[in-house]
Structure formats: C-alpha cells, structure tokens
Amino acid sequence: xxxxxxxxxxxxxxxxxxxxxxxxxEMEIGDVLIVQIDHSCAMKNVPEWARKEGHNVEVEEIDxxxxxxxxxxxx
Amino acid sequence: xxxxxxTGIQRSSTRTKRVRKKKKNQLPFGIAVLVLAIIxxxxxxxxxxxxxxxxxxxxxxxxxxxxSRFCFTASMRDPFLTGSTSLTRTVLTAFAITTIGxxxxxxxxxxxxxxxxxxxxxxxxSFATAAGAFMFGVGMVIAGGCASGTLMRVGEGFTMQIxxxxxxxxxxxxxxxxxxxxxxxxxxxxxxxxxxxxxGWIGAVIIQLLIIAMLWIAAxxxxxxxxxx
Numbered sequence: 001x002x003x004x005x006x007x008x009x010x011x012x013x014x015x016x017x018x019x020x021x022x023x024x025x026e027m028e029i030g031d032v033l034i035v036q037i038d039h040s041c042a043m044k045n046v047p048e049w050a051r052k053e054g055h056n057v058e059v060e061e062i063d064x065x066x067x068x069x070x071x072x073x074x075x
Numbered sequence: 076x077x078x079x080x081x082t083g084i085q086r087s088s089t090r091t092k093r094v095r096k097k098k099k100n101q102l103p104f105g106i107a108v109l110v111l112a113i114i115x116x117x118x119x120x121x122x123x124x125x126x127x128x129x130x131x132x133x134x135x136x137x138x139x140x141x142x143s144r145f146c147f148t149a150s151m152r153d154p155f156l157t158g159s160t161s162l163t164r165t166v167l168t169a170f171a172i173t174t175i176g177x178x179x180x181x182x183x184x185x186x187x188x189x190x191x192x193x194x195x196x197x198x199x200x201s202f203a204t205a206a207g208a209f210m211f212g213v214g215m216v217i218a219g220g221c222a223s224g225t226l227m228r229v230g231e232g233f234t235m236q237i238x239x240x241x242x243x244x245x246x247x248x249x250x251x252x253x254x255x256x257x258x259x260x261x262x263x264x265x266x267x268x269x270x271x272x273x274x275g276w277i278g279a280v281i282i283q284l285l286i287i288a289m290l291w292i293a294a295x296x297x298x299x300x301x302x303x304x
Contacts, residue, residue: 012219012228012235013149014156039219040231044144049157064101065231 002031009066013041020046020071024055027073035069036062043067140227147221151212160294167291171284178271178280185276194269201265203257218243 006023008016020035027033035046043059046069050057056072112134119126139145150162177193184191215221218239220228225243228236270279 010235012233014152014216017157039233040141040144040228041146041149041219045149045153045157045159048159048161052157052159064099
C-alpha cells in the first residue's frame, strides 16, 4: 500500500479537485491519497466527487481552515 | 459533511504519529467580533434608520454563504468538471424561492397603486448579456469565485483571492468606464421584457417556476447519467 500526499495549500477551487483526479488515476487500488487543502470550497467538492466515484473518503481538520482529505482508492 | 477526528482508513504509522498543533480557542475572538458588530450596528442606527438592517442582512448573508459552502461558481462549473449538480439544484431552488418572494413584493406594490420597486433593473436583453455572461464565467472559474464568493474567501483569509478581489475591482471600474458605449451601441438596441406585462402576474410566476423546475429536472438527470457510466 502506497500513501501519497498532495499539497494543494493555497490553491483555489477547482485546482485541488483536478489535481486529485489526475493523481488518483495513476495510483493503484488500495493506495491512499491525502489531499491537503485550505480552500473551503475544495473541502466540499473533493470529497463529494471521490464519494461519487465510490472511493472511501474521510475529512480531517488539521488546523483552523486547513483540511486533509484522505481518499482510499477502491476501484 | 462528516468531519471525523479518527480515521478508519489505514494510514502509515509515520503520519498518524505526527504531532498536531493544538488549536487556539477562537471563542474570545468570536465574542469580541460579535460585540464590535453590535456596537457598529448601533452607531449606524444613529446616523441612518435603514443602515442597521443592511448591516444585519449583509452579515447574515455572509455567514450563511460561508457556513453552507454555497458557491455560485461551483454551481455552474461542477456539472462540467465533475458531473455533480447538487449546488446547481440548490441555486435553482433559491431562484424559485426568490421568484415567489420578489413577485409578492412587486405585486403588493402594484395592487396598492404604488410604484413597483426594482423596475430599473428590468433592462433590455441583448448580445451584451451573453458576452458579459461568458466573460464573467471564464473569469470566475479562473479566479476561484464570483463576487460574493471572492468576498467571502477574502474574509476567510485566503490570500490568493485578495488578488482576485483587487483585479475584480479594477475590472468593475473598467466596465463602468466603458458602460456608456455598451449601453448606447448594444444594450439599448435590445428589448426590455417584464414577464408580468406579457403573461400577467400569475402567469409570469408559473412560467418562471416551470422553467426553473425543468432546469432542476435536467440537472438531476445529468448527475444520474454520469453515475451510470
């Protein structure tokens, strides 16, 4: 199992989403992608997209206004 | 939105052991800001009776916008980018509610024989509407927010959008500078349509709600179509 961090701090929506989409494509099933964001809009649309794709998603607020979206690729 | 403290997804040990910064308690700041907001509201009230209402409405609008992660940009962008139309349908629902509300305000003034408020916003539709909408759409997706979204995120402390706000102001000033030309050469050549003049008051509300309902159904179909593939 690989774990990849994707630094999207300071990036406005929809950049984190597009980056996460591209990164997840090149990853293997079972790998975990951690997207770090500080744009509140990405906090909504990244998990929404990943859940719709059927992946396991968790959101963690690591600091005020900073989140980590943990996506486990399942298919 | 489920924000969990512990994660169920298996993560490597190096990460989970990482020491987290202890979050500062923001409650004192919140109370201080609330007190300042109330004092400022009272001061506004001494200058002008109507101002506190604008102040309260503005604060409420900003608060709801921020907490609900409402985003007009995303409502127009996500259907193309991710196939998600949840925000699109939210915006359409908001339009439906305001349609009824505004129709009620306008009709209320109309039956009392008073001048109908907001009629100066009934302006001709023309090529300028489409051109402006297109440019605004390109701009807001690049900038990461429309007018309200940009203001909200500047308030959140998102540095990049302070830049957006700066150029948003420059763009608005430029637009205001050239507006006379657009008005004279393009806008006035169009036709102004006030729906109640054409369909009657009830008809206008029904037709507008039907169009919104059709868009809502189309948005719902679009999202589910993407799910199947």
